[in-house]
Amino acid sequence: MTKAGTVTAAQASAPAVRLRRRRGIELALIVLAVLLSVYGYCAVGLARTGTVPPGAAGYGAGLGVLALLAHGAVRLRAPYGDPLPLPIGVLLNGLGLVLIYRLDLETPGERAAPTQLVWSTLGVGLFIIVVLLLRDHRVLQRYSYVCVVAALVLLLLPILFPAVNGARIWIRIAGFSIQPSEFAKVLLAVFFAAYLAANRNALAYTGRRLWRMQFPTGRVLGPIVTIWLLSVGVLVLERDLGTSLLYFGLFVVLLYVATGRTGWIAVGLVLATLGAVAVGHLEPHVGGRIQDWLHPFATIEAGLGPNQLSQSLFAFAAGGVLGTGLGLGHSILIGFATKSDFILATAGEELGLAGLAAIFLLYALLVERGYRAGLALREPFGRLLAVGLASILALQVFVIAGGVTGLIPLTGMAMPFLAQGGSSVVTNWAIVALLIRVSDSARRQYDGREAP
Amino acid sequence: MAGYIRRAWAFCALLLVALLVNAARVQIVQSGSYDANPANRRPTIARYHQPRGDILVGGEPVTGSTDTREQLRYERTYRDGPLYAPVTGFSSQMYGTTLLEDAEDGVLSGSDPMLTPFPLWNDVTRGPSPGGDVVTTLDKNAQRAAYQALAGRKGAVAAIEPATGRVLALVSTPSYDPAALSGNSEATASAWERLNHDPEKPMLNRAVRQTYPPGSTFKVVTAAAALDAGVVRDLDARTDSPDPYRLPGTTTRLTNEGDGCRDTSVRDAFEWSCNTVFAKLGVDVGVAGMSATAEAFGFNDNRLRIPFSVSPSTFDTHVDRAQLALSSIGQYNTRATPLQMAMVAAAVANGGRLRTPYLVERTVRQGGETLTGDGVRPDRQVMRPSTAVRLRELMTDVVREGTGANAAIRGATVGGKTGTAQHGLGNSGVPYAWFVSWAQADADLEPKVAVAVVVEDASADRGEISGGGDAAPIAKNVMRAVLGL
Numbered sequence: 001m002t003k004a005g006t007v008t009a010a011q012a013s014a015p016a017v018r019l020r021r022r023r024g025i026e027l028a029l030i031v032l033a034v035l036l037s038v039y040g041y042c043a044v045g046l047a048r049t050g051t052v053p054p055g056a057a058g059y060g061a062g063l064g065v066l067a068l069l070a071h072g073a074v075r076l077r078a079p080y081g082d083p084l085p086l087p088i089g090v091l092l093n094g095l096g097l098v099l100i101y102r103l104d105l106e107t108p109g110e111r112a113a114p115t116q117l118v119w120s121t122l123g124v125g126l127f128i129i130v131v132l133l134l135r136d137h138r139v140l141q142r143y144s145y146v147c148v149v150a151a152l153v154l155l156l157l158p159i160l161f162p163a164v165n166g167a168r169i170w171i172r173i174a175g176f177s178i179q180p181s182e183f184a185k186v187l188l189a190v191f192f193a194a195y196l197a198a199n200r201n202a203l204a205y206t207g208r209r210l211w212r213m214q215f216p217t218g219r220v221l222g223p224i225v226t227i228w229l230l231s232v233g234v235l236v237l238e239r240d241l242g243t244s245l246l247y248f249g250l251f252v253v254l255l256y257v258a259t260g261r262t263g264w265i266a267v268g269l270v271l272a273t274l275g276a277v278a279v280g281h282l283e284p285h286v287g288g289r290i291q292d293w294l295h296p297f298a299t300i301e302a303g304l305g306p307n308q309l310s311q312s313l314f315a316f317a318a319g320g321v322l323g324t325g326l327g328l329g330h331s332i333l334i335g336f337a338t339k340s341d342f343i344l345a346t347a348g349e350e351l352g353l354a355g356l357a358a359i360f361l362l363y364a365l366l367v368e369r370g371y372r373a374g375l376a377l378r379e380p381f382g383r384l385l386a387v388g389l390a391s392i393l394a395l396q397v398f399v400i401a402g403g404v405t406g407l408i409p410l411t412g413m414a415m416p417f418l419a420q421g422g423s424s425v426v427t428n429w430a431i432v433a434l435l436i437r438v439s440d441s442a443r444r445q446y447d448g449r450e451a452p
Numbered sequence: 453m454a455g456y457i458r459r460a461w462a463f464c465a466l467l468l469v470a471l472l473v474n475a476a477r478v479q480i481v482q483s484g485s486y487d488a489n490p491a492n493r494r495p496t497i498a499r500y501h502q503p504r505g506d507i508l509v510g511g512e513p514v515t516g517s518t519d520t521r522e523q524l525r526y527e528r529t530y531r532d533g534p535l536y537a538p539v540t541g542f543s544s545q546m547y548g549t550t551l552l553e554d555a556e557d558g559v560l561s562g563s564d565p566m567l568t569p570f571p572l573w574n575d576v577t578r579g580p581s582p583g584g585d586v587v588t589t590l591d592k593n594a595q596r597a598a599y600q601a602l603a604g605r606k607g608a609v610a611a612i613e614p615a616t617g618r619v620l621a622l623v624s625t626p627s628y629d630p631a632a633l634s635g636n637s638e639a640t641a642s643a644w645e646r647l648n649h650d651p652e653k654p655m656l657n658r659a660v661r662q663t664y665p666p667g668s669t670f671k672v673v674t675a676a677a678a679l680d681a682g683v684v685r686d687l688d689a690r691t692d693s694p695d696p697y698r699l700p701g702t703t704t705r706l707t708n709e710g711d712g713c714r715d716t717s718v719r720d721a722f723e724w725s726c727n728t729v730f731a732k733l734g735v736d737v738g739v740a741g742m743s744a745t746a747e748a749f750g751f752n753d754n755r756l757r758i759p760f761s762v763s764p765s766t767f768d769t770h771v772d773r774a775q776l777a778l779s780s781i782g783q784y785n786t787r788a789t790p791l792q793m794a795m796v797a798a799a800v801a802n803g804g805r806l807r808t809p810y811l812v813e814r815t816v817r818q819g820g821e822t823l824t825g826d827g828v829r830p831d832r833q834v835m836r837p838s839t840a841v842r843l844r845e846l847m848t849d850v851v852r853e854g855t856g857a858n859a860a861i862r863g864a865t866v867g868g869k870t871g872t873a874q875h876g877l878g879n880s881g882v883p884y885a886w887f888v889s890w891a892q893a894d895a896d897l898e899p900k901v902a903v904a905v906v907v908e909d910a911s912a913d914r915g916e917i918s919g920g921g922d923a924a925p926i927a928k929n930v931m932r933a934v935l936g937l
């Protein structure tokens with residue numbers, strides 16, 4: 001009697017298991033992230049001029065208001081969302097602004113921090129819009145082909161515009177530079193997730209067996225290979241190796257997760273090696289990067305002075321374990337792209353290995369939360385979408401951080417949230433928004449209610 | 453699918469570990485070699501990031517630093533640059549450092565470990581200590597008097613306090629303004645070019661880095677050797693010396709500028725600078741005795757630092773008797789810096805004891821706390837004290853009634869020796885005018901200053917050129933400045 005009564009009551013009024021929403025933790029972490037960023041901003045000013053910079057209060061208030069608005073949107077529409085991605089995004093974005101502001105002091109004629117703040121605002125705006133309007137991530141599945149067409153258009157657009165610094169990846173409109181391939185990666189992730197979710201059984205179990213490998217039929221494999229070749233072809237045309245590598249890695253990871261076939265990874269690695277060797281030989285731009293990686297000090301020995309990579313290594317080395325302190329390093333010696341591709345060198349020099357490890361761990365945590373949401377979901381599209389978005393972050397961080405520290409050849413890419421670059425910041429906020437949306441859905445599954 | 457997601461996550465975690473391991477490699481394992489790479493500008497930036505300590509003369513800095521707000525932030529400035537250039541040298545962002553700027557660079561730049569309150573302090577504070585100051589022994593008035601007395605002629609002056617070895621003046625003309633070399637601009641490079649190609653060699657420190665044949669001033673050394681060796685016992689006894697003097701083993705005849713040198717006493721020979729008498733005296737003393745005395749005075753010593761290095765003065769120890777005869781009157785391979793000849797005069801003035809000369813009184817931390825004091829400088833007995841007494845007598849006579857009359861100072865005892873050194877092919881060059889001397893004010897207990905002056909292009913006619921006419925008045929001015937007379 002009692003037992004039945006309890007069940008009835010539970011069914012009637014409240015969920016059987018009351019999940020904690022943990023929004024308070026999120027708020028506390030956001031406040032901490034904003035305070036840390038403001039502290040960094042003040043530290044730069046104190047190190048450089050001996051005074052707290054006049055904009056400190058405004059900077060803190062701006063970042064705080066943005067973060068609180070985002071937090072409000074999450075409370076309103078994704079109350080079960082993961083509490084970690086938003087504070088991590090705020091902290092990384094805030095730290096990025098501090099680093100760019102700090103580098104602005106070295107380049108009086110070229111202020112990037114205000115522009116970056118505008119883009120960050122737009123990014124948080126996009127975050128809020130996504131969280132408010134996208135009630136269910138599964139809606140995206142319906143638009144997968146719209147996504148892929150949009151992605152290809154975005155990838156093709158820069159060909160119509162002049163190349164900037166050797167890469168044809170920019171659109172310049174009214175003084176603003178946009179890098180459309182940044183947006184394209186989210187759209188491609190949506191498409192890959194939707195397509196693989198629909199066709200994963202066919203990919204895994206049909207087709208003919210050749211030697212010890214199972215090859216899917218052309219009908220299943222066709223569209224995906226076509227689109228992949230298109231995007232890679234476009235990227236080679238645009239000479240943006242980093243993004244190309246990112247798309248390829250994303251594709252292989254999702255294919256592996258969807259089909260569970262290790263063979264895909266082997267095929268992927270072989271293809272990647274072949275592609276890298278071919279492009280390395282055909283493209284002097286890329287070949288030079290590989291030579292720089294193998295011999296970072298060759299230009300010094302040749303009497304031509306240090307190149308960017310050796311300057312970057314000098315910066316990291318100068319940081320040591322604890323760093324020189326914010327504002328006290330000389331990473332500006334790297335010259336071109338200090339605020340974008342090489343922003344991590346400033347972090348490495350001024351915050352040291354300790355700060356660098358902290359930053360890496362923040363990214364790792366963000367990626368891990370994405371994978372966790374993927375694991376928690378029940379349906380394949382959501383799983384693949386979460387894994388895809390998290391993998392984008394992981395691969396991008398690896399490619400750029402590995403490049404500037406000499407682990408792998410250098411490819412020009414933006415460190416998520418940290419680096420100067422409007423398209424990148426906006427895209428990364430969209431990724432965090434989607435991760436929160438997916439994690440909200442994942443936790444609602446257990447909430448006794450159906451996801452809306 | 454969950455298993456595959458977990459493996460994909462493990463792969464991402466592996467990438468993260470690779471990043472961390474690689475960052476540790478760069479930032480810990482290899483950071484030392486990266487820091488030391490000559491193409492890394494960070495050490496240079498750090499070096500110029502703070503104002504350099506100052507070099508002090510008479511309690512006042514003769515150097516300074518100016519904030520350029522550029523990457524190499526602080527540039528060196530100089531007050532009375534040309535006057536003190538033979539002491540300070542330059543500190544240039546493009547061309548390094550010289551002289552005191554170089555020898556005391558650790559203290560001035562703040563990198564010297566002595567400047568830190570305790571070991572590893574700089575590793576904690578992550579910056580060098582503030583630069584310390586270098587207090588010199590220079591006498592401001594003597595330095596200025598020497599510079600003004602040279603009046604733009606090519607030459608040098610070195611002055612020492614005999615009892616201590618403190619360098620009171622070190623002047624070289626023509627000079628240059630080291631400030632022109634401080635920065636790293638186009639102007640700096642062109643100044644460097646100009647100074648290096650100037651035929652007058654303004655950057656040559658003639659007081660310590662140029663050796664000249666000392667000519668007759670070397671007779672002080674020869675006289676000391678002869679007295680110490682017992683070759684001469686009575687200054688007033690007739691010597692057995694012909695005029696002209698045939699150099700032993702040759703047919704070359706050595707003559708004198710004036711008459712009356714045959715068989716004359718050492719006192720008169722010294723007073724009137726008889727070449728024949730001293731050439732023969734040197735031969736009588738022998739190579740061993742002459743070498744020993746010359747080296748006791750500091751010849752053939754390439755280790756002297758004041759604290760920057762001093763070019764070694766030379767006395768050839770592998771000579772035949774004819775060469776020894778010429779060496780003994782300051783010719784042949786005998787060469788001396790003005791500082792060396794000031795040391796000769798100082799040793800005579802100080803009773804035969806030679807104090808090693810030094811230019812840095814002490815170094816002090818920012819705020820005045822002493823880092824290094826002068827301590828006790830090594831000294832050595834160059835000659836018997838009785839020999840020194842007699843040499844003082846001889847030198848005093850030179851000024852009182854001989855060739856050095858132009859150096860006489862009212863109210864002081866002055867001893868000196870003139871020299872007119874031949875040089876050039878077949879002695880064709882315009883001779884160098886020398887004067888070495890010391891002075892003791894009547895109120896003082898001991899000589900307060902020893903000076904050596906060399907004038908390279910004494911421009912009067914050849915016959916008129918003399919240490920007494922050209923160099924002695926300069927020495928007199930310096931001595932008066934030190935004595936305050």
